[in-house]
Each structure stands twice: as structure tokens, then as C-alpha cells.
Amino acid sequence: HVAHLVPSAAAGIGTLLDLDEATISQAVAQALHTTTATRQSRKGEISTWKAHAPAFAGKMAVEAVDRAMRGQTSPSPIYEGEDGVIAWMLDGPDASYDVPLPAPGEPKRAILDSYTKEHSAEYQAQAWIDLARKLHNEASFDPADVASIVLHTSHHTHYVIGSGANDPQKYDPKASRETLDHSIPYIFAVALQDGGWHHVDSYLPARAARPDTVALWHKITTAEDAEWTRRYHSEDPDEKAFGGRVEITLENGTVLTDEIAVADAHPLGARPFARENYVAKFRLLAEPVLAPEEIERFLDLAQRLPELTAAEVQELNIVAKGGVLDSVASPKGLF
Incomplete structure (x- = not known):
């Protein structure tokens, strides 16, 4: 996220200060050059650096603007240069991207394309928490009677916060809060048992170590579903989805299914945030x-x-x- 947050913050600070275009350009270049991060920040035992990444981004943006104002120049062009971000960290030197920008004087509405987090957890977990809460409130089965749960979802959810990551830490009761935040098996288990999610209590070591939770947690896996992956990448806001379909098999052989496309707090959700x-x-x-x-x-x-x-x-x-x-x-x- 820092590679998006820092250039954006630097550009915003420069705009608020009414800096000239050249200075803002240098600030954005330095902000991005010094903060490109790897996916390792989301693998294995997730670090406290990851938890503090937004604050780090703000700090680096302020420093980049300060240095640009003092005349320091930065590697340019940082995005499209021969050895820039696109060439080495995105789709390669021959890649091409079209970035839509508002016309001069046109309202800047991009923030309206962002999505609210009702729950203190990874965004891809938001809809799953809501689905688990719904299932808990319906009380149609006892979580203790579950034989297995499979969350059919997008490629991103499966490989980043699901069992597709192949990170044993995502099933470890002693894992850090940051790691549990990126474990959809853990999050779904707790939300299913508790009927909700709490920004502190749901992550407590005692909560993660509860025997019935560990037992349920270890019965939950994810599976990539091509249709949910397609919807995850859809540019149609009415179709774009961040959830999936759950398949719950009980010990007596009964199979229950349900699905959710977007979180309840989403503008198209069951209870859009107001x-x-x-x-x-x-x-x-x-x-x-x-x-x-x-x-x-x-x-x-x-x-x-x-x-x-x-x-x-x-x-x-x-x-x-x-x-x-x-x-x-x-x-x-x-x-």
C-alpha cells in the first residue's frame, strides 16, 4: 500500500501548499522511489512494520515534499523510466497504463470509489465477517458440529489471506495480531462463533487460543473460484465483488451454502455506512x-x-x- 499512499500524500501536501508542478513532481518521484515494498510484507509472520505502514507512508510523504521544496531532485521519470517502477515492479518495460484524471476544474471524486471498513480487519475479510455474522444470527447450526468449511473466493483472497498462501502462521494461535488480521480462516471462525468482530477482543491471545476456536479454525480452507476472481477484477461497480460462497459440511453430512458479494457497509451492501x-x-x-x-x-x-x-x-x-x-x-x- 505504501507505493500508493506515499505518492498520493506527497501530491496532496504539495497541492495544499500551492507548490509549483515541478516541485510536486520531484516530491512524488522521491516518495515513490523510497517506498516501493514487496509482497513479503504479507507473507508468513506479518510484522509490526506492516501494521504501521500507513503512518510510515505519511512520514515519508512529508519528508519527500520537504526535500523537494529545498531543491533536492529525485530519480525521474520514476514510473515509466527505463528502470522505473513499471519496468521492474509492474508489468515490464513494454507495459502501458491509461490513468484517467479529472479535467481542470472538474470535481475530484475518486475517493468515492473507496470502500468503508466497518471491521478492523483486512478489506477482503469485511464481507466474510458479515456473512459469518448472518449465519451466527440465523443459528441454523452449531459451529461445534462443523466437519469442514470451504470459502470459494477470488484469487487475491485465496492467495493473500486464505489457505492458498501456504503460510502455516495463518493457522497458529500464537501468531501476531497482524498475521491474524490476514488470516480469513481465523477471522471467519471467530466471527461465526461470536456473531461479530471487535477491534481488540477478537485479536486477544486468549481469544485466538480458545480450544473450540482452534478446532473450528483448522477446519476452514479457501479455494479460488474463477467467477469470483472475475468479479473481483470487474470494473463495473454493480458487479465488482469482494466476497464469495461458503460451503459448510456438518458432521452428519448436511451441506449448507450461502454467499455474499460485498460487505454490509459497502454502498451496494445490506446496510451501507451513513x-x-x-x-x-x-x-x-x-x-x-x-x-x-x-x-x-x-x-x-x-x-x-x-x-x-x-x-x-x-x-x-x-x-x-x-x-x-x-x-x-x-x-x-x-x-
């Missing part, structure tokens, strides 16, 4: 670390964004409640 859902999610995540008055102050500003004064924009930040930062371990490094 303003109140975003506010509720912010409160859920903020309450442990922010004072009530700080939560209200920030929400008031954020919900009046178009009318804020320059001084109020500078207040769009948050201050942790007393003792929170001191409670976080800070191992000694170089600085």
Missing part, C-alpha cells in the same frame, strides 16, 4: 484514548469542515487524555 455509522465507529475507537469533551470537540469540527476558518482547520487534531501516551512502551533506539 454519517451516523462513521460517527459511531469513531466514538468506539476514540473512547479508550480521548476524553469525552475532546471527542465532541473534534466531531464538531469534522462535521463543519466546509465552513471552518483557517484557525479552526489548525485545530483538526486530537489530544490524548492524560496518561495514555505514558502508558505506551517506548523502547530505546538511536534517538
Whole structure:
């Protein structure tokens, strides 16, 4: 993700600062050149670096803009150059990409093509959590009676967060939170048993080590399905899908099937996220670390964004409640 986030953030910062095109171009080039990462970040025991990648991206974007403003030049052209990103990290030196851009003055609506995460888990897991929640609430079977569960899904889901990754860590109760976040067998098992997903409790070591969860978890596999892969890559928003079909075989031989295309919170989902859902999610995540008055102050500003004064924009930040930062371990490094 850093290879997308950092150039985007650098371009955004440059635009907000009203920098000239040449400076922004140099900032974007440096931002991308210094942050291209490999798929290894999603393999095996997933690291805390992966968990902090968005913050790292923001840091690198700020530094890239700062250096470009000071006159530092960067490897260019970074995307289409002979030894650039396209040649070595994408489809090769002969590849060609068409990137649609808004015309001058045209509203920039690309953010509307992004998808909300209701649950604190990998995006490809969102729809599966919702399907597991639905099955739990229907209570048509006892998870303890399951013989096997197969999630028929896209190539990406199968090979990145599914059993197709061939990562034993995805089935390890002692795996890191970051690894469990990228294990759809674990996520589906917990959501099926609990009827939901919690950003803290669902990842606790004690939760992952629960014997009945481990037993169910190890009965869940994924399988690539050509049709779900096709829909995953579809450019038609009405057809594009991130879910799949579940096949549950019970010990008595009964086979149950169900499917889901998109998460409930998706614009085409069963319960598209609205303003109140975003506010509720912010409160859920903020309450442990922010004072009530700080939560209200920030929400008031954020919900009046178009009318804020320059001084109020500078207040769009948050201050942790007393003792929170001191409670976080800070191992000694170089600085």
C-alpha cells in the first residue's frame, strides 16, 4: 500500500501548499522511489512494520515534499523510466497504463470509489465477517458440529489471506495480531462463533487460543473460484465483488451454502455506512484514548469542515487524555 499512499500524500501536501508542478513532481518521484515494498510484507509472520505502514507512508510523504521544496531532485521519470517502477515492479518495460484524471476544474471524486471498513480487519475479510455474522444470527447450526468449511473466493483472497498462501502462521494461535488480521480462516471462525468482530477482543491471545476456536479454525480452507476472481477484477461497480460462497459440511453430512458479494457497509451492501455509522465507529475507537469533551470537540469540527476558518482547520487534531501516551512502551533506539 505504501507505493500508493506515499505518492498520493506527497501530491496532496504539495497541492495544499500551492507548490509549483515541478516541485510536486520531484516530491512524488522521491516518495515513490523510497517506498516501493514487496509482497513479503504479507507473507508468513506479518510484522509490526506492516501494521504501521500507513503512518510510515505519511512520514515519508512529508519528508519527500520537504526535500523537494529545498531543491533536492529525485530519480525521474520514476514510473515509466527505463528502470522505473513499471519496468521492474509492474508489468515490464513494454507495459502501458491509461490513468484517467479529472479535467481542470472538474470535481475530484475518486475517493468515492473507496470502500468503508466497518471491521478492523483486512478489506477482503469485511464481507466474510458479515456473512459469518448472518449465519451466527440465523443459528441454523452449531459451529461445534462443523466437519469442514470451504470459502470459494477470488484469487487475491485465496492467495493473500486464505489457505492458498501456504503460510502455516495463518493457522497458529500464537501468531501476531497482524498475521491474524490476514488470516480469513481465523477471522471467519471467530466471527461465526461470536456473531461479530471487535477491534481488540477478537485479536486477544486468549481469544485466538480458545480450544473450540482452534478446532473450528483448522477446519476452514479457501479455494479460488474463477467467477469470483472475475468479479473481483470487474470494473463495473454493480458487479465488482469482494466476497464469495461458503460451503459448510456438518458432521452428519448436511451441506449448507450461502454467499455474499460485498460487505454490509459497502454502498451496494445490506446496510451501507451513513454519517451516523462513521460517527459511531469513531466514538468506539476514540473512547479508550480521548476524553469525552475532546471527542465532541473534534466531531464538531469534522462535521463543519466546509465552513471552518483557517484557525479552526489548525485545530483538526486530537489530544490524548492524560496518561495514555505514558502508558505506551517506548523502547530505546538511536534517538
